Amino acid sequence: MNVAPLSRRPLGCLKTALRQSRQQNALVCRSMATATATSQSAPGLARLPDHNFYQLKDSKTKKLRSAFAVYQTPMVKTEPDPKKVVKRLPRNAPRVPAEKLPGFLIPPPDPMPMLHATQIARMDPTGARTALLAKTRQGARPGDILMVTHRRGGEPFSGVCMSIRRAGIDSAVLLRTHLNKVGVEMWYKVYNKNVAGIEIVKRARKRARRARLTYLRQPKHDMGSVSEIVAQWKKTRKIMSTRGGGQKGGKGKAKPAKK
Amino acid sequence: MLQLKSLINCIDNSGAAVVECIQIIGQKKLASIGDRIVVVVQKQSPGHAAGMSASSSSGKVKRGDMRHAVVVRTKQRVTRRDGSVVRFDDNACVLINKAGDPVGTRVNGIVGQELRKRKWSKILSMAPMQA
Numbered sequence: 001m002n003v004a005p006l007s008r009r010p011l012g013c014l015k016t017a018l019r020q021s022r023q024q025n026a027l028v029c030r031s032m033a034t035a036t037a038t039s040q041s042a043p044g045l046a047r048l049p050d051h052n053f054y055q056l057k058d059s060k061t062k063k064l065r066s067a068f069a070v071y072q073t074p075m076v077k078t079e080p081d082p083k084k085v086v087k088r089l090p091r092n093a094p095r096v097p098a099e100k101l102p103g104f105l106i107p108p109p110d111p112m113p114m115l116h117a118t119q120i121a122r123m124d125p126t127g128a129r130t131a132l133l134a135k136t137r138q139g140a141r142p143g144d145i146l147m148v149t150h151r152r153g154g155e156p157f158s159g160v161c162m163s164i165r166r167a168g169i170d171s172a173v174l175l176r177t178h179l180n181k182v183g184v185e186m187w188y189k190v191y192n193k194n195v196a197g198i199e200i201v202k203r204a205r206k207r208a209r210r211a212r213l214t215y216l217r218q219p220k221h222d223m224g225s226v227s228e229i230v231a232q233w234k235k236t237r238k239i240m241s242t243r244g245g246g247q248k249g250g251k252g253k254a255k256p257a258k259k
Numbered sequence: 260m261l262q263l264k265s266l267i268n269c270i271d272n273s274g275a276a277v278v279e280c281i282q283i284i285g286q287k288k289l290a291s292i293g294d295r296i297v298v299v300v301q302k303q304s305p306g307h308a309a310g311m312s313a314s315s316s317s318g319k320v321k322r323g324d325m326r327h328a329v330v331v332r333t334k335q336r337v338t339r340r341d342g343s344v345v346r347f348d349d350n351a352c353v354l355i356n357k358a359g360d361p362v363g364t365r366v367n368g369i370v371g372q373e374l375r376k377r378k379w380s381k382i383l384s385m386a387p388m389q390a
Contacts, residue, residue: 157390172342179369182332183348184390194341217348 116168123169123191132198133164133171133190140164142213143204145226146175148188151196157186158201158230160223163212173198176216178225183217201226201233260335261290261350266301268351270331271363271385274307274319275300275354278328290330292337292370293377298352300324320354320362328352329379331370331386345371345390353382361385 057063124130132140140146140161147158159175162185169191176185188195215221261267261280269275282297283290290296300320307319320326332351336344347369354362361381370386383389 170342179390180367180388182351182369184369185346186390187336187342187344189342192341192343 119169143208145202147199149197270351270368272365273354273363276304277302292373298328
């Protein structure tokens with residue numbers, strides 16, 4: 001039946017891998033995903049099935065890459081014959097921890113921090129954006145007045161920081177101000193490349209005792225427009241004269257104002 | 260997130276102050292910024308209401324008039340393609356005629372940038388600011 005060559009059956013290799021994992025089920029707690037970029041020959045590892053499905057060669061780096069997470073097959077000495085019925089190991093067979101098996105790497109329990117770190121390193125090579133989010137004296141805090149400059153031009157948006165969402169690469173700040181007597185709130189992603197810069201115009205006089213200042217929406221606590229404060233700050237910084245405001249952040253730098 | 264019976268501020272100088280949504284044009288349940296809706300004028304702006312009794316032939320809208328409108332601000336958050344989100348403190352619209360031209364000659368207040376994508380360039384050019 002299965003006379004078609006392997007190249008015509010793109011999922012054939014997957015089948016083999018699944019079969020092998022089924023066979024090793026009793027021995028191995030679980031198999032793991034590696035990074036999506038795979039090196040061709042890792043010492044001590046079983047080679048990936050030689051197949052087009054996996055082998056997408058990057059034209060620049062000449063490295064093999066794959067759009068899919070590639071599951072490492074466990075070390076097997078001989079390829080099981082697909083025609084033979086694979087026998088399962090008995091349930092009460094002694095369990096060998098995965099780290100003791102040759103060729104196994106224990107995956108991190110939570111891969112997300114690593115993913116966020118790599119993405120942040122790419123989006124923020126200078127570390128300025130990360131410094132803004134840091135819970136230090138230099139970082140922004142709820143209650144501060146921030147100014148966000150866009151890369152695409154347009155007027156910078158400034159407002160009171162209502163909350164800071166620290167979520168890795170998705171980190172964002174919520175700003176509120178009044179424009180033409182209408183309250184406007186904006187969420188800005190800190191690591192967005194379109195956000196050329198985020199500057200701290202004015203620090204909160206007292207530390208806010210809440211993480212989210214949603215009470216600023218109430219008329220009693222509303223701070224209104226921040227345009228006067230920002231204009232005053234701009235005058236002192238003397239960036240009104242040139243296009244310094246937009247140009248400064250043009251190289252993907254967030255500039256927390258020093259105090 | 261505007262639907263049937265929603266009361267919306269009208270921010271142009273057409274003479275309407277508060278309008279009520281009676282229909283959303285297009286296969287939609289909820290209107291957002293840039294959507295076209297059908298409204299009924301519920302309240303006239305004070306200056307126009309006074310002038311209306313004296314001269315009704317000003318060409319502006321009256322209470323009970325049924326008009327088309329474009330939503331320009333919503334209280335519901337609107338997410339943009341780059342992940343930023345905008346939210347206004349009120350719901351606002353601008354009245355238009357059937358052809359899509361604004362009834363008023365002036366827009367008093369900020370409008371959402373989503374209008375640009377929806378090609379409401381006449382309203383955008385009338386607005387003092389966009390966010």
